[in-house]
Amino acid sequence: AAADLDDAFLKKGILLIVDGTDPELVRGIMDTELGSIDARHKKRIGFWEALGAMGPAWGMIGTLIGLVDMLYHMDDPSTLGPAMAVALITTLYGSLLANWICTPVSNKLKADNAVEMQQKEVMIEGLLSIQAGENPRVIEEKLKSFLPPKDRTSADGEEEAGGEA
Numbered sequence: 361a362a363a364d365l366d367d368a369f370l371k372k373g374i375l376l377i378v379d380g381t382d383p384e385l386v387r388g389i390m391d392t393e394l395g396s397i398d399a400r401h402k403k404r405i406g407f408w409e410a411l412g413a414m415g416p417a418w419g420m421i422g423t424l425i426g427l428v429d430m431l432y433h434m435d436d437p438s439t440l441g442p443a444m445a446v447a448l449i450t451t452l453y454g455s456l457l458a459n460w461i462c463t464p465v466s467n468k469l470k471a472d473n474a475v476e477m478q479q480k481e482v483m484i485e486g487l488l489s490i491q492a493g494e495n496p497r498v499i500e501e502k503l504k505s506f507l508p509p510k511d512r513t514s515a516d517g518e519e520e521a522g523g524e525a
Contacts, residue, residue, distance in 0.1 A: 369393060369480055373487040383488055390484045394477065401473040405466055412462030419454015423447045482506050 362374040372393065376386045426447025433439040482503055489499040504512045 367483075369397070370483050370487075373483060377487055377491045383491055386491065387484065387488060390480075390487070394480050394484070397480070398473065398477055401469065401476075405469045405473065408462050408466040408469065412458040412466060415454045415456075415458030415462060416451075417454070419451040419457075422450025422454070426450060478506060 362371050362378065365371040365374070369390075373386065373390055376389060381389075424447075426443055426445075430440055430443035430447065433443060485506075486499060486503055489502060494502075
């Protein structure tokens, strides 16, 4: 049945358990895999954060170039407007790059990474609990502890009473 799974992480965990691997070794392997996935994600997130941080600076460099060009041609008033336009538009482009593209992409990748890391932590706990032969009700309660109270439901589909997130 593991061969039919699309999630390589879950598949790896199931195969380790089926092969009779020691629970501590399973946890170690899965935690290492989790760390590697997180590191790869953070590398991509870092790219977008760095690009977003550089956007305004590159915009200011364009502004300075436009202002230098404007000052260089002060003797011809007809060139002042276009040079000033270049100076101002590059600031706009830098700000748009940072605030409308890079920062939202970075934030979305961070949020997606957090969700994926939590899902994989739940998988690890679930797999190890199954391997340990724990009671299904205990496993359910253990895994629900990863969720905020408002998102928890009981096995019969009713929301559980509890505190706030």
